[in-house]
Amino acid sequence: MSINESPPLSTGALRVQRMPRWYTGRSELIVVAGVLALATVLLYGTVTMEVREEDVFPGPQFFPALVVVFLYAAAIALAIEVWRSPQRAHVGDDPVEMSDEMLRDLGRIDETSEIRVVSPEDYAATTTDSGSPARSGSDRKTVLITIGAFAGFIVILPVVGWLISAAALFWVIAWAFGSTRPLMDIAIAAIMSSSVQLAFGAGLGLSLPGGFLAGVL
Amino acid sequence: MDQLALLLGGFEVAFTPQNLLFLVIGAILGTAVGVLPGLGSAMAVALLLPVTFSLDPTGAFIMFASIYFGGLFGDSTSGILLNTPGNSSAIATTFEGHRMAKDGRAAKALGTAAIGAFFGGTISCVLVVFFSPFIVRLATVFGPAEYFALAVFAFVAISAVVADSIVRGLVSLGLGFALAMVGIDGMTGTERFTGGSPVLFDGISIIVITVGLLALGEVLHVGSYIRRSGGPGAMVTPTGSPLPSAREWRMILPAFLRGTAFGVPFGAIPVGGAEVPTFLAYGTEKRLARRRGDPDFGTRGSIQGVAGPEAAGNATAGSAMGALLGLGIPTSATAAMMIAAFQQYGMQPGPLLFERSGDLVWPLLASLFLGLVILLVINLPFAAVWAKLLVIPRHYLYAGISVVAMLGLYAIASRIVDLWLALAIGIVGFVMRRFSLPVAPVLIAAILGPLAETQLRRALAVSEGDPSVLLSSPITIVLYALLAVIVTVSVLQHARHTAKRRTADRVGVDTLVK
Incomplete structure (x- = not known):
């Protein structure tokens, strides 16, 4: 009996099977570069740290030095890993943050008798079945708008x-x-921000900035 | 039976109207974030932490604990009805639960899940109360070396299990240490990594780190796919009675007990939360069903397949609270958030907490029992009502989370710079999600890192730099040995799968990865 109309189970997806992304392959080395940069910044900070003479070992530089070594080692290990298997798929780190393979062993998941669990991210895959081609990769526009919105707010x-x-x-x-009712959203947004102001500002006594309205209200 | 008297005293405090109100708020909030896929109890606690500063700590912790338990009650609802688990802890329940729903037994699956959650949670809370005197006795044998061993255990164990490879977990761990080191060193007053800027003298607030990683990072991550995804699938409407029949009770009671037996020990060790025991419980039920020749398991959906994992999931929450209060180690992301909350109130969970803050611990433990009853009452008959939450448009949900996150960040110290820091950390969190780096080790490292550093330096200062002091007591040896076992298992695990994948590649049948 076919339990589910979802995509074939042979993909080995226990839960979230991510679509191939723009970083498929070796672009993950960006992360390695980031970790190396962080380790170098910490190394510089540790070496140039102004330590008083009476602070004997283990002083304030001791733990940072350990972390620097740790970060360099982790970065090199990650580089080796990415290098050795550049095409490794990233299976299901989301919504769960667990090793997929370990869970598969623990649960005796054999990829034929379990239904394929759909994650929110996976809704995309179900819509593509009905015709529209899947656009792989991350929606950079929405991400940038969101970052911009936060920055603008601040x-x-x-x-x-x-x-x-x-x-x-x-x-x-x-x-x-993706809201399609911008006018209605204005009303909801106004209710949201003013109820927060009332509940937390007036109720719990947080001082929220009044801005130029401060004098009026 | 000293602890029973203390627990009864705790009930008196927990029964005050104010604390009951926090309990109910927490239960409702926890169930809601549990039901909604993509929201978790860790994020809920992170968002609430800054706005609860003005509350009395007992009330705040009662609320956080009931959010934790509520999240584990609610997560199976959307899994069973929609095939989309509200949280990773409900994946194992979903396999059989959604099959039952498709077979027209949705109400029964939801009922079994709620009763199983109550059962597992209650047993593990009873065990915590029973074992509390032993935990208190531990306090006397814990020195700096033991605390350091405990922290190292938490760091490495969480990194070993959460990621596809242990290296990824370690990279995240290092990032957490880096964030935690910024600021003035508590032991010597030395400025570290502040770039001379006074705004960083106090370090990066743990709230900035958690709200940035868990809330802003998640909002950005959702933004990267939400416009391309369709709506949720068809939801099954539950009908009939949620209560199991007498025959079904006989089937599920042993499953509850088996699930609880997996959940309790795994809740107390830092392996990322409820996933490992729920999958173990599922695997056990599956094997037992095969042995008895149960035709339902894997076809119509077996009630034991729901009962086992669900009891296991909530059993972890009870023992996680025990490990959190008694040993001061966070065994899941939500527990890590609660440690951060304790630190905000100037308390350090650990063996001394029962002695020093008994007036907080016992009401908290008592409220766990009350919370489980309230959660059973609001989940057993009303699971279908909770499922209505799934119709809230996701764009409003995430817009609301963004506003509440900003509110919390501003509430820490009314500093704009905290908002910028959190946005930067949020972008890092987003990049980590894109590159499959786990977030949980960052939290654990940022929260336990300073403690580990202090204890390490104390231990080495006492021994005048001799590192053998770190391995000098039986407790430390046991902890490091246990850790070696976990790492070996994890490394062998990954090596085996990599080998399998290579073979599959060689014969050209890519069955494992695609």
Whole structure:
């Protein structure tokens, strides 16, 4: 009896099977570079640290030195791993943060008798079955808009105050995440930001910035 | 039976109207974040932590604990009805649970899941209360070397199990250490990695790190796929009674017990939370079903396949609370958040907590029992109502999370710079998710890192630099030996799978990875 109309089980996907991404292959070396850069910054910080003379071993530089060595070792190990199997698929680190292979062994998952569990990220795969081609890769536009929305919020918060900036943040993110009713969203955003102001500002006594409305309210 | 008297005293405190209110709020919030896929109890605690500063700590911890338990109650609902588990801890329940739902037994599956969660949670809480005197006695034998061994155990164990390869876990761990070292060194007053900037003298607040990684990172990650994904699949409407019949009770009771037996020990060791025991419980039920020749398992859906993993999942929460309060080690991301909460209130969980803060610990333990009853009451008959949460448009959900995250960040110290730091950490969190680097080790390293450093330096200062002091007591030797076992198993595991994958590649049948 076929239990599920979801994609074939032979993919070995226990849960989230990620689509091949733009980084498929060796672009993961970016992470290695990032870790090496971090280790180098820490190394510089450790060496140039101004330590008082009376601080004997193990002083404030001791633990950072261990971490620096640890980070360099981890970066090299990761580089070797990426180098040896560049095409390794990233199976299911999300929503769970567990080793897929380990869980598969523990649960005696044999890829034929389990239904394929669908993660939110996987909804994409189900829609592609009905015709529209799958666009692989990450939606960089939405991510950049979201980062921009956060940055914009942080910039305007001290100037225009919580009410307006929080409503704007809510509205922009709802729109960027695919809301189709921008006018209705304005109302929801305003309710959201003002109820937070009332509940946490008036209720719990957090001081939220008033901005130019501070004098009016 | 000293502890029973203390527990009864705890019930008196837990029964005050204010604490009951926090308990109910926590239970509702926890179930809600459990039901909603993509939201977890760790994120909920991270978002609530800064806005609960003004509360009394007992109330706040009662709320956090009931969020933790609530998350494990709610997560199976969307798994059973929608085939989309609310959290990773419900994946094992979903296999058989969704099959039962498709077979028209959705209500029964939901009922079994709720009762199983209650059963597992209650037994493990009883065990924690029973074992508490032994934990308190441990306090007397714990010195710096033992604390350091415990922290190392937590660091390496979590890195070994959470990632596809142990290297990825270690990279995340290193990142967490780096974040935790910024600021003025507590022991000597030396500025470390502040770049001379006074805003970093106090270090990066743990709330900035957690909200950035768990909330902002997740919002960015969801943003990277949400516009390309379709809506959720068809939801099964549950009908009929959620209560098992007498015959079914006889089937599920042993499964509950087996699940609890897996959950309790795994809750107390840092292996990332409920996933390992739920899968172990599922595997056991599967093997037993095969042995008895059960035709339902793997076809119509077997009620034991729901009962076992669900009891295992909640059993971990009880013993995780025990490990958290008694030993001060976080065994899951949510437990790590609760350690951060204790630190915010100036308390260090560990063997001394029962002595020093008994007025907090016992009401907290008592409220776990009350919370389980409340959760059973709001989940058993109303699972279908909770499923209605799934119709909330996801864009509003994540817009709301963004606003609450910003509120929390600002609430820490009313500093704009905290918001910028959290945004930067959020971007790092997003990159980590894209590259399959686990986030949990960062949290554990950032929270336990400073403690590990202090204890290590104390131990070495006492021994005048002789590292053999770290291995000088039976407790440390046992901990390091246990750790070696975990690492060996994990490395062998990965090596075996890599070998299998290579063979598969060679014969050209790519069955394992695609």
